[in-house]
Amino acid sequence: MNVYIIGVGLIGGSLALDMQHEFKNCTIYGIDQQEEHLQEAINLGIIQKKAELKDVTNADIVVVSIPVDVSVDLIPEVLNLVSDNCLVIDVGSTKTQICQAIEQHPKRRNFLATHPIAGTEFSGPKAALRNLYKGKTNIICEVEKTAFKLQEKALDIFSKLGMRIRYMDPKSHDKHIAYVSHLSHISSFMLGKTVIEKEKNERDIFDMAGSGFASTVRLAKSSPAMWTPIFEQNKDNVIETLEEYIQNLQHFKQLLEEHKFSEIYSEMENTNHIKQILTGIQEVKLS
Incomplete structure (x- = not known):
């Protein structure tokens, strides 16, 4: 063969x-x-x-x-x-x-x-x-x-x-993958960009970076030559996911500004449900 x-x-x-x-x-x-x-x-x-x-x-x-x-x-x-x-x-x-x-x-x-x-x-x-x-x-x-x-x-x-x-x-593939893959990569790249720009003025910032930061920006090491065409081809779906993501970030920022920490707690607690979802998916894959 x-x-x-x-x-x-x-x-x-x-x-x-x-x-x-x-x-x-x-x-x-x-x-x-x-x-x-x-x-x-x-x-x-x-x-x-x-x-x-x-x-x-x-x-x-x-x-x-x-x-x-x-x-x-x-x-x-x-x-x-x-x-x-x-x-x-x-x-x-x-x-x-x-x-x-x-x-x-x-x-x-x-x-x-x-x-x-x-x-x-x-x-x-x-x-x-x-x-x-x-x-x-x-x-x-x-x-x-x-x-x-x-x-x-x-x-x-x-x-x-x-x-x-x-x-x-x-079309369904491209829509769904924008949420679970393409948005993750954009988030990682932009978090890395934010920290790099801040580090220009605060040299100790990377000394404070722990495993949480490392795991979150892991995807920022991915190849731009591969990912730029992906974002271009799936532009409409990626823009839609970004709009929803930005809305959630803005809402979280507003809760902070208004000192609504009980609501922040509820937001995070509700999102914790993703642990059960991901555990269930992993169990299916292993079965």
Whole structure:
């Protein structure tokens, strides 16, 4: 089985590592704009061979793991090149524009739109991890538009990698992911920005930063090259979530200004319910 990974960073590289482990007969080829990434991926055992885009004519599976703005233009090119039996998967964080871009493509049946909800704040081949996807949810969009045999092939791979599957239409995916992922990243980036700007005048501020600060700004270490296109493609949903978030922040600020600390207590106590929600989700994933 010839597997071509376009983009050998955290997501694509982790997928390559797991597929090598689960499918002993597969050969992993890497395609990346950065030659140093390809060489690094070979040195780390993430891929076995370097390749170019034209080589996907020999592919059984192509995984597109690059910034979503580039994917929109590249996936139709990939579909132009692959054989009728090749499965093309993208793993980007937005789905609507990509699905629209290939809606009328003659080989639409070869494409499966997915979003594994997995990752870290790190990027590049060195960030790739074995078992990154184990127990994680993988969102699949417009599955009915993919050839049934290719659906089966994809589901077999996802099952062996330990993923849980959810089906969703692209617009719903992009709306929901704006709340649970995209807003979190913006919050982290802006908290980091706020503290960095304050630190210019107060040099001791980072000496006082504890684990709470570190965990909250962890996502601010994420790649701007990846996240800027995500925010652009999902702009309307992200703006909606930001408006709601800003309203909550302004309300909290108003309660502080008016010394309404019993109401602040109630706000936090009500929000504590998220512990039960997240615990329930975790239990489902482990079951």
